Amino acid sequence: MKHALFLAAALLAGLPACAADHAAAPAADHTADAHPHWGYEGEGAPAHWAALSTDFHMCEIGRNQSPIDIHDALSAHPRPLKVNYTLAPDSIVNNGHTVQVNVLPGNTVTLDGETFTLQQFHFHAPSENTIKGKSFPMEMHLVHADAGGEVAVVAVMFNLGAANPALAALWQNLPQQVNQPVLLSQKVDLNALLPASRTHYRFSGSLTTPPCTEGVRWLVMKTPLTLSQGQLTQFIQLMHHANNRPVQPLHGRVVIE
Numbered sequence: 001m002k003h004a005l006f007l008a009a010a011l012l013a014g015l016p017a018c019a020a021d022h023a024a025a026p027a028a029d030h031t032a033d034a035h036p037h038w039g040y041e042g043e044g045a046p047a048h049w050a051a052l053s054t055d056f057h058m059c060e061i062g063r064n065q066s067p068i069d070i071h072d073a074l075s076a077h078p079r080p081l082k083v084n085y086t087l088a089p090d091s092i093v094n095n096g097h098t099v100q101v102n103v104l105p106g107n108t109v110t111l112d113g114e115t116f117t118l119q120q121f122h123f124h125a126p127s128e129n130t131i132k133g134k135s136f137p138m139e140m141h142l143v144h145a146d147a148g149g150e151v152a153v154v155a156v157m158f159n160l161g162a163a164n165p166a167l168a169a170l171w172q173n174l175p176q177q178v179n180q181p182v183l184l185s186q187k188v189d190l191n192a193l194l195p196a197s198r199t200h201y202r203f204s205g206s207l208t209t210p211p212c213t214e215g216v217r218w219l220v221m222k223t224p225l226t227l228s229q230g231q232l233t234q235f236i237q238l239m240h241h242a243n244n245r246p247v248q249p250l251h252g253r254v255v256i257e
Helices: 002-012 046-052 165-171 229-239
Strands: 082-084 089-094 099-103 108-111 114-124 138-145 151-160 200-206 214-221 225-227
Touching: 099 229, 108 151, 151 229, 165 229
Parallel strands: 151 214, 151 225
Antiparallel strands: 082 108, 089 099, 099 114, 108 114, 114 138, 138 151, 200 214
């Protein structure tokens, strides 16, 4: 598992050939077994991911898959999430599956006494996780990895409301061309992309994109941020379709808060 998660983390870090969301293959079509084309519609839709490649078998047989519907959480008072975000994002890319923001090294969170470094963050509309059956217009995933390759994802929900200044700064550079990173024209405070309250739900899950690797620590923030209808429309028009994987069965997993 450690080896698999290390490979996932390497992809997350944005290796030149693989502009990734969670651990995504390039958006362009490829030969079947090397880098099968997956997506959110038609033959490449989530229901067919496992059939696209033997590397994607966990998308079907996994028992700890993400996203999930969060309900009946157990009150366990997990340790507070310690955030040390100091450096601005570096570039933004439309990888065909999502809008991903690549970051400079040095942004970390501390979880269970371990340090996880932010690799990138990206967006899904509508949300992938739901809370008590409620779907949100957008969800952001801040993807982190520790020195051993373990992955932790901090998820933030967005409701429609006031325009989000941090998103506005990012959206100024929304790239129209797939897999063509654009350097950000202004600095963005990463802390502005987290709610003031750091209370969260926590569960064990997986990457929400192929290869659906399990063993991922998920923290879903309880307090949503807002974005305007215009900001949401910009994203949806760029993607041309929804980019959320449907919720997966819990299979007995416990969500804590």
